């Protein structure tokens with residue numbers, strides 16, 4: 116039997132996931148989207164050939180409902196969905212902070228709910244999606260969620276208690292790397308390089324470093340040591356990073372992101 120999947124709240128992450136599912140072979144006819152604004156719905160129809168529907172129709176027609184609105188909009192979306200979601204649907208939430216219990220409380224008894232934290236590299240099939248089951252989700256439900264998110268990158272199952280930490284690490288993670296690239300490009304400007312060249316150099320260094328981190332099997336400390344020659348250039352830079360407390364800043368930054376994810380659990384912002 117064909118399984119229909121609906122993305123409810125198809126903004127940045129919803130569209131990234133939708134495009135990945137289509138790249139992975141899902142037929143647009145089996146995919147439904149919902150949006151708040153009509154012009155956004157038309158944009159998605161033109162771009163992907165998918166059917167925009169109302170939230171109520173998505174709940175009636177799709178077997179799997181992926182909730183991808185902002186955490187602050189989740190209460191309202193669930194109020195709209197509740198009368199139409201039967202317990203044979205699988206509900207998957209990609210919203211930061213929102214717990215499976217928050218969703219279960221607002222839907223029919225026994226509705227299976229899964230919480231997922233993806234990240235924007237799903238756009239290039241290099242996503243990281245962290246998955247936790249709610250109290251009614253079965254092994255098959257988890258496998259189904261992994262099929263969907265596994266089509267656009269890696270997946271990892273964690274206990275839900277670790278979701279806020281994972282949100283801070285991998286959900287928000289790409290933003291930290293973009294921030295570093297931005298800052299290092301500025302450094303290139305200070306050192307007298309044209310912006311486009313500085314950008315290209317840093318991006319390629321980032322790609323090379325990322326592939327080595329993934330494929331070499333070496334610990335990051337060892338990889339960094341291999342770059343750091345005695346009395347060389349790199350150690351001078353590292354000393355400045357340590358002097359400026361960059362490691363402590365990163366630890367504090369991720370702790371702040373984790374804390375914000377916890378705050379969002381109320382759905383009130």
Ligand SMILES: NC(=O)C1=CN([C@@H]2O[C@H](COP(=O)(O)OP(=O)(O)OC[C@H]3O[C@@H](n4cnc5c(N)ncnc54)[C@H](OP(=O)(O)O)[C@@H]3O)[C@@H](O)[C@H]2O)C=CC1
Nearest residue numbers: 124125126127128150151152183184185186188210211233
């Ligand atoms: N961006 C990211 O990197 C990641 C985001 N997330 C999570 O994904 C969720 C969405 O984030 P993001 O894509 O960045 O945000 P966006 O604002 O881009 O997308 C949210 C979308 O939901 C729509 N929406 C809101 N309420 C409703 C409703 N009642 N019915 C239908 N559509 C609705 C909005 O419509 P409109 O545009 O008309 O307001 C908007 O298009 C958040 O919960 C976030 O925590 C998770 C991982 C990574």
Ligand SMILES: O=C(O)[C@@H]1CCC=N1
Nearest residue numbers: 210211282286287288
């Ligand atoms: O910033 C946010 O709240 C979302 C969740 C993880 C990444 N972006």
